[in-house]
Amino acid sequence: MEQRAEMLNREMTRLWQEVEEMSQEQRSPEQTNQRQSGFAWASLLLSALQHWQCWAIAGVLVLLFGLCWWLRKWSCEAETQEESSDRDVEEEEDEEGNDDANDPGRYLEDAIQRRVQNWDRPCEAVNSLVEKFIILFNNDFFNTSFPVLEKAIEVGSVFEGWSPHEEDIPYCLLVPLKPPRGHIFHLEPCSMWPGRNFRVRVELVCTCGMVQPTRETRCFLHDPEEEQRRNEGPSILQDLCTGSYLDVQKTAEWFQKMVRRFWKDLPESAAYRLMPLPSERSCKFRVLRGWEKMFLIELIFGVQEGDSDIFLSSQYIEAAYTSRTLWPETYAVAEMKFFRLIASQAQPDSFHLRCLQLCTRSLMGREFSAYTLKTVVMHLLTTMPLSHWHRRHFLQRLEDIMGYLQSCLKKRCLNHFFIGNDNVPDVIILPLELRMTEPFNIFQHLAQNPNAHENAQLEFEEMQHRLHGLLLHGR
Ligand SMILES: [Zn+2]
16 A cells, blocks of 8 residues: 555656646747747647646646545554554553452453454444443443443344345444432333333432442432532433433433543544434434444433333334333333344244345335334244244245235234233243233224225235345345
8 A cells, every 4th residue: 555655656746747847838938939830729729738738637636646645544544453453462461460450440441442343243343332432421420310321232133133224234222221329210101102101200219228338429318418419410300301200312412422522532433433413312323434334323222121121212103293201112122132032042044034134125114114024023933933944944934924914914903022922932021011911903003094004905015026026036
């Protein structure tokens, strides 16, 4: 690359010389006229041509200059990465001979300065980046009355091993929020459609009777000094709530602000760019190298229901208006756990994820969503032996998926996989009422609206047509 840059520099110098020569010729028009007297028309033409050539050469120079700049930047980035790697190796070596490995400050530094991950493995890289952000947040807001962030959980299709999209795939992680010390979250059910929704009431509790570890706060309610500190510093009730309810948008805004602030502290910021994206209920950003898109990351926030795999999340729900204090129930963590369980039990060459991926790519995205098909596949995975998902049964399984969807369409009923379903594996921890309740019909709107049902039938036929196209022609 350096040789190429040098060669381009030489080329630039040569072209500059040519431009200089041409300019000199232009600066002495009398000489030019003398040489070309008697050829007025030819002279005029030549002058215009020279002018044109000047511009063309200037254009080439600009291009070359741009290319040189890009090459230098590229080579600098490579050097920075190398330096960073070397530094990390040195740090690792230092650490081996160091006794203060238990120092929390040292731990933080190590966690943040850890080797820039191998970004050829995107899931790992995204995870590591988000982990670093969370360490920085928790360190910055330690011992305040701001929520504590737990380790982010990978959710969504990419981490499950399939994707309805071919490019610009979003990596989604759920960041569990725990109440700060001296606070408690009350989950209050508030509406049932579309799905189970809650509000999260934040309340102060007395901690006088609790053992106070070093550096922890004393009681916010009965210690005037602590109360004053709470009123002056960042506070969940003042900064992230509306009334006493946790506000989705305020939480997302706070997180977005913090991501921008902490980005420059990460070693990745030397070689990559962070581009925040607008999002009211999550923290969405792109990581770029120059103009090349690396990752699209979306962080959603979650409040765990007891010790179950079900969370209340900041995700959007399919409603015309989603209140800022509404936290819909999400099954994303349970779904992730379900697909991991299936992966551990199925043969390594099982085709269930490919079947799901292929079906979702035939979607039109109007009446049916990827979630509809995912629900169908989850039902089928629990009602038929996993060995049936082998590659050689591939076509039959595609037919099963479409056949199941067709029969649901006919009945106007597709049951939610995690609500009132006895077939959910026991390893997935569900709140008791979710196991005991009546099944929940995802196709309720089709039962209520004949037009929607008719559209869904037409869309189903089109989907079948598209699926055949995908199988026969690959598109
Ligand atoms: Zn107290």
